Amino acid sequence: MIELDGVSRFFGAEVAVDNISLTIPDGSLCVLVGTSGCGKSTTLRMINRLIEHSAGEIRIDGHQIRRFNEEKLRRRIGYAIQNTGLFPHWTVARNIGVVPRLLKWDHAAVDQRVRELMALLGLEFDEFANKYPHQLSGGQAQRVGVARALAADPGILLMDEPFGALDPITRANLQTELLRIQSHIRKTIVFVTHDMDEALRLADHIVVMRAGRIIQQGPPTRILADPADDFVETLVGGRDRGLKRAALTRVGEMMEPADAGAPAAVATVTPDDSMRLAVSLMLWHGVSRLAVVDDTGRRVGTLPLSRLVDEGP
Numbered sequence: 001m002i003e004l005d006g007v008s009r010f011f012g013a014e015v016a017v018d019n020i021s022l023t024i025p026d027g028s029l030c031v032l033v034g035t036s037g038c039g040k041s042t043t044l045r046m047i048n049r050l051i052e053h054s055a056g057e058i059r060i061d062g063h064q065i066r067r068f069n070e071e072k073l074r075r076r077i078g079y080a081i082q083n084t085g086l087f088p089h090w091t092v093a094r095n096i097g098v099v100p101r102l103l104k105w106d107h108a109a110v111d112q113r114v115r116e117l118m119a120l121l122g123l124e125f126d127e128f129a130n131k132y133p134h135q136l137s138g139g140q141a142q143r144v145g146v147a148r149a150l151a152a153d154p155g156i157l158l159m160d161e162p163f164g165a166l167d168p169i170t171r172a173n174l175q176t177e178l179l180r181i182q183s184h185i186r187k188t189i190v191f192v193t194h195d196m197d198e199a200l201r202l203a204d205h206i207v208v209m210r211a212g213r214i215i216q217q218g219p220p221t222r223i224l225a226d227p228a229d230d231f232v233e234t235l236v237g238g239r240d241r242g243l244k245r246a247a248l249t250r251v252g253e254m255m256e257p258a259d260a261g262a263p264a265a266v267a268t269v270t271p272d273d274s275m276r277l278a279v280s281l282m283l284w285h286g287v288s289r290l291a292v293v294d295d296t297g298r299r300v301g302t303l304p305l306s307r308l309v310d311e312g313p
């Protein structure tokens with residue numbers, strides 16, 4: 001668990017981060033979001049002590065990070081940044097293995113870890129291990145950057161706009177990959193972005209920052225349902241937020257119990273489908289209710305349009 005307790009950072013007279021408190025439970029993906037200069041990167045870098053905090057306390061697993069040896073702390077924490085920071089004259093394999101080598105793992109263990117991570121990130125070993133960063137596409141280089149950050153199996157992964165420089169399709173693919181990987185490795189991830197859509201897609205917990213302060217924090221559905229002020233509402237897309245919320249809400253959360261007497265429905269959804277898909281299907285088929293079925297096709301519920309109108313997004 002990472003805890004920030006009344007944390008501030010001053011640069012001369014300027015307050016970059018202003019008395020923020022935040023708890024990030026183990027295994028969760030917390031996204032810091034906000035416009036340029038609001039203090040997101042400074043907050044992230046205070047966690048691995050690339051920047052020291054000026055006031056307050058930062059604790060990892062209950063221990064103040066000031067008490068840790070800086071080098072050791074940084075090796076326990078993976079760090080992935082925009083434009084990857086890969087060493088240009090090193091191969092992909094050597095770049096990925098840098099931290100395990102610093103930690104003096106033996107050669108075979110480093111080699112095995114590099115292979116494992118390349119497989120996890122979808123990079124074919126024979127094709128990519130001996131390439132140099134300039135021979136990679138932006139998305140491939142970013143995958144190598146993430147693999148390198150994970151190499152020593154850190155409990156915590158800090159990611160600073162890691163997909164910021166990529167085209168929208170590559171970016172969406174890497175977001176999906178990150179969610180897939182996270183479902184396997186369950187790291188505690190702190191992710192910085194200025195893109196609210198990216199935050200809504202990835203986060204378990206969103207922290208909206210402005211001028212060094214936390215304006216609002218909570219799960220994506222809460223931020224969408226109840227933005228704290230006009231600034232957050234603008235960030236989440238104003239009138240568009242109903243659809244965004246529908247994309248995050250599962251049918252299972254909104255359905256009613258199966259109604260034996262109801263006429264057979266033309267279209268079906270599963271409890272794991274998004275409400276956005278359900279709305280599309282209703283519009284497409286011109287119906288006001290859908291049958292909800294499980295993986296085996298058994299009817300488990302009903303989703304009437306009234307659920308969307310009364311309580312929906």
Ligand SMILES: Nc1ncnc2c1ncn2[C@@H]1O[C@H](COP(=O)(O)OP(=O)(O)OP(=O)(O)O)[C@@H](O)[C@H]1O
Binds near residue numbers: 014039041
């Ligand atoms: N080393 C520094 N010296 C002086 N001021 C700094 C330094 N680093 C950051 N700042 C200031 O602190 C504030 C917060 O910067 P920070 O980089 O954390 O913002 P950010 O939200 O990550 O922005 P961006 O998305 O543009 O990177 C800014 O006003 C910035 O100018």
